[in-house]
Amino acid sequence: MxxxxxxxxxxxxDLSANAVLISSTIKKAAIAGCDLILFPELALTxxxxxxxxxxxxxxxxxKKFLTQIARSTTGITAVxxxxxxxxxxxxxxxxxxxxxxxxxxxxxxxxxxxxxxxxKRYFKPGATSLTRSLKGTRVGITICEDIWxxxxxxxxxxxxxxxxxxxxxxxxxxxxxxxxxxAALKPQIQFLKKxxxxxxxxxxxxxxxxxxxxxxxDAKGHVTVQCPQFRDDLYIVDVAANRTMTVTNAKPxxxxxxxxIHEALLLGxxxxxxKNRFSKVAIGLxxxxxxxxxxxxxxxxxxxxxxxxxxxxxxxxxxxxxxxxALLAKNLGIRFxxxxxxxxxxxxxxxxxxxxxxxxxxxxxxxxxxRIRGTILMALSNKFGWLxxxxxxxxxxxxxxxxxxxxxxxxxxxxxxVFKTTVYELAKYLNTQAGQDIIPQxxxxxxxxxxxxxxxxxxxxxxxxxxxxxxxxxxxxKNLPTSSTISPQxxxxxxxxxxxxxxxxxxxxxxxxxxxxxxxxxxxxxxxxITNRYQEI
Numbered sequence: 036m037x038x039x040x041x042x043x044x045x046x047x048x049d050l051s052a053n054a055v056l057i058s059s060t061i062k063k064a065a066i067a068g069c070d071l072i073l074f075p076e077l078a079l080t081x082x083x084x085x086x087x088x089x090x091x092x093x094x095x096x097x098k099k100f101l102t103q104i105a106r107s108t109t110g111i112t113a114v115x116x117x118x119x120x121x122x123x124x125x126x127x128x129x130x131x132x133x134x135x136x137x138x139x140x141x142x143x144x145x146x147x148x149x150x151x152x153x154x155k156r157y158f159k160p161g162a163t164s165l166t167r168s169l170k171g172t173r174v175g176i177t178i179c180e181d182i183w184x185x186x187x188x189x190x191x192x193x194x195x196x197x198x199x200x201x202x203x204x205x206x207x208x209x210x211x212x213x214x215x216x217x218a219a220l221k222p223q224i225q226f227l228k229k230x231x232x233x234x235x236x237x238x239x240x241x242x243x244x245x246x247x248x249x250x251x252x253d254a255k256g257h258v259t260v261q262c263p264q265f266r267d268d269l270y271i272v273d274v275a276a277n278r279t280m281t282v283t284n285a286k287p288x289x290x291x292x293x294x295x296i297h298e299a300l301l302l303g304x305x306x307x308x309x310k311n312r313f314s315k316v317a318i319g320l321x322x323x324x325x326x327x328x329x330x331x332x333x334x335x336x337x338x339x340x341x342x343x344x345x346x347x348x349x350x351x352x353x354x355x356x357x358x359x360x361a362l363l364a365k366n367l368g369i370r371f372x373x374x375x376x377x378x379x380x381x382x383x384x385x386x387x388x389x390x391x392x393x394x395x396x397x398x399x400x401x402x403x404x405x406r407i408r409g410t411i412l413m414a415l416s417n418k419f420g421w422l423x424x425x426x427x428x429x430x431x432x433x434x435x436x437x438x439x440x441x442x443x444x445x446x447x448x449x450x451x452x453v454f455k456t457t458v459y460e461l462a463k464y465l466n467t468q469a470g471q472d473i474i475p476q477x478x479x480x481x482x483x484x485x486x487x488x489x490x491x492x493x494x495x496x497x498x499x500x501x502x503x504x505x506x507x508x509x510x511x512x513k514n515l516p517t518s519s520t521i522s523p524q525x526x527x528x529x530x531x532x533x534x535x536x537x538x539x540x541x542x543x544x545x546x547x548x549x550x551x552x553x554x555x556x557x558x559x560x561x562x563x564x565i566t567n568r569y570q571e572i
Contacts, residue, residue, distance in 0.1 A: 036170050036274045039064035039072040042247040044238030044267040046310050047081030048093075054079065054100040057115060058107050060269060065111040067271055070170055072113045075203050075236035075245075076143075076179050077127065079104075079117040082205035082236055082245070088157045094120040105132045112169055114176065116203050124159040129176050129203055131167050141165035143178035144188040151207055151243060151551070151559040154180075164188065166195040172274070173197045175229070179204040182223050182233075193227055198278065200229045205236040208246035208299050209554045210292050213264060216248070221256035228254050230278040237267045239306030242452075242551045242558055244299045251280045264290060265298040293464045296457065296552050297332075300449055303550035305336040307447050308422060317421040319412055319442070320344040320363060320371075322356025323483060325426040327363050327474045328458050329449045331465045333424060339368040343421065346373045347408040349380055351486045359475050366473040376407045383407065401487035405441025413444055422446045425547055430455035430500055432546060432557065433507045434532060435539030436485075436493070443546050451549025452556040454507070455483070455500040498528060506532045512555040517571055533571075541565045 041060045045053040057074060064072040076082060080097055087093045097118050104115065112133040119128035119140055127143035142161025146154040166175045175197030181188055182202045192200070206216065216233070224231045230253055237247035244265075251260035251272060260282045262270045272282045290298065308316060316333050320326045326344075333342045344367075346360040357373075364371035383403055384391075391399070416423045423445035427437045429452050437443050450458060462474045483493040483500075497503050502525075509520040510533050517529055543557050544565060555561055 036071065036172055037067075037069045038232065038272050038274060039067065039069040040232065040234045040249045040262060040270040040272060041072055041074045041078075042235065042237050042249050042262055042267055042270060043074065043078060044236075044306070045078055045081045046238075047084055047240055048087055049081065050079065050096055050100045053081060054104055058104055061104075061108055061111060061113055063269055064271075065109075067269075069111055069271065071174070072111060073201055073203055073232065073234040074113065074115045075234055076116040076129075076205040077118065078115055078203075078236070081240065082116075083151075083153070083240070083243075084118065085153075085157075088118060088125050094118060094125065101130060101137065105130070105137050106135050108132050109135055114201065114203060116178065116205075125157055126161060127154065127158045127178060128161075129165075129178055131165070131176070133169075139165060139167060141176045141178070143181060145180040145184060145186065147180045147183075150555075164191040164195055166192070166197045172199055175200045175227075177202045179206060182220055182231075185223065185226065189223060189226060197227075197229055199232065199274070200224070200227055201232045201234070203234050205245060207243045207551065208264075208295075209556075210295050210552055212246065213248045213289065217250070217258055221252075224252055224254070224256040230254055230274075230280065231256070232272070232280070237265065237302075239303040239310070239550070241307070242303075242548045242556065244303045244306075244550055244552075246295075246299065246302075251282070253279070261288070264295070265302050293457075293460050296453065297461065297464060299552050300332050300453070300461075300550050301336045304332060304424075304447065304449050307548075308337060311422075313420070313422040313446075315341045315343070315419070315421050316424050316447075317343040317345060317412065317415055317419075318424045318426065319408055320346045320360035321426070321486065322346070322352070322359040322363075322478065323426075323481075324458055324462055324474075324478055325428055325450060325455075326360075327478050328461050328465065329424055329426045330363060330367060330369065331462075331473060332449055334367045334369055335465075342367070342369040343415075344369050344371050345412065345415065346371070347376050347411060348373070349376050349404050349486075351404070351488060351491070353486070355477065356481075356486065359478050359481075362475050363473070363478070366471075366475070374411055376404065376411070379407050380404055401485075402438045402441055404487055405438035405485075406444075409438075409441045409444030416446070424449055425451075425549075427451060427546070428453050428455050428458050429553070429557075430497070430504055430507060432543055433511060433539070434497060434503070434535040435542050436497060436535075437542065437546075439542055439545060443542070445547050448547045448549030451546065452552050454504040456504045497532075502528070503532065507536065510536060511557075511561060512553055537563075537567065540567070
């Protein structure tokens, strides 16, 4: 038997375009002589459709498009993820389509309700297994979470005595997730004792990135076919009489951690821009490392002609940082504009002087500069239709080292889930990939600073990032208590940073979405109350 793994990139809610994508991919597989083609979980609707599932019209239209796809399917069998529904319930479903019709439907039995998943809000679990015969092979069908855990669903499937088990999935990315999937699914595959095919979604959807990485294993759970991550394509797998599987157009191998992060950020950014009907982006270039990395990623994802860098210097910006911003733009080949904010800053201070008199200059005056910059960037966005990319990283957004309506103003936060130490790794990686210092070495070497007052350095407020980032990781990603994370001599520092993280939730709620690359990102993963007085004892 020859099967096709359709690692496609649909758009949530775009039923018409998704149906065209699915139908055209089916035709390619049929031309390639495939007997069976697999599409990812909820391929027709896109994943996750969230509260679109509460719209009766959406459910109705989904069924109509599935019927249209089925009618155009001849000479090949297809398994397509979609939303099934009756008058009372919704189901995360897989349609078995053959001879131009939906011949059978499987309802997902295990509904995840942790991390980024919220499926119990929308779906009712299925109650029965499904195995279908094709060319003398009994194919058992599962959907994503069904293969991640033991339970009655696997026992029922095993009783069906399939020859081959398939899983259609929408498993979102975080660093090293592919290896985690291999390890996590292996015990269940060994329990079933059957060859296994895993078809995963690819593409960006708001904060989430789906990395593909579809694969096949033998009956012992050993990976025999590995499809690439972050690439939408059709992968043809030949299943021999002894159930061994080979693929001709997928090269084996794993990406390094920094390569995964790079690919995820590119895909997440490109799809957010494309799927939300933007074409051009703009970035405030400070001459610092964060804006430099964001600009380099934007150029790579969208093309230099679609990226504009704007420097917005004030009295506190050194000439070196302004020059580095211009050099970066030149290296990237992007449009560059300079708009001095000093006249506006002076006008604001003059207007505020009667109210601010007899007070010391401090945070209000510092943040005023950031808010002037944010206002200008959003004006440019309104005037030219540019999507503003913010440049804050996870270290800053964790601790609130960012300004509401200032550097947080924008439409998409590319490196929102990237620690500052990783931003430096990315900068070096981007330069290595380019074969030259597209990000000037002076930007990498300079101690990070917001340049909102004289001689300001980030570490004066946060400590060295090499010390800060592990503290954030322990608290936000691992939920570890203070006592188990740090030596006694650093206890006061840890408590201060954790307090900053807790107090900054209100800021994060007002920040734009950004690409998730860690196991626990702010937003879907991290749902803390803003009004919250809990303190660890």
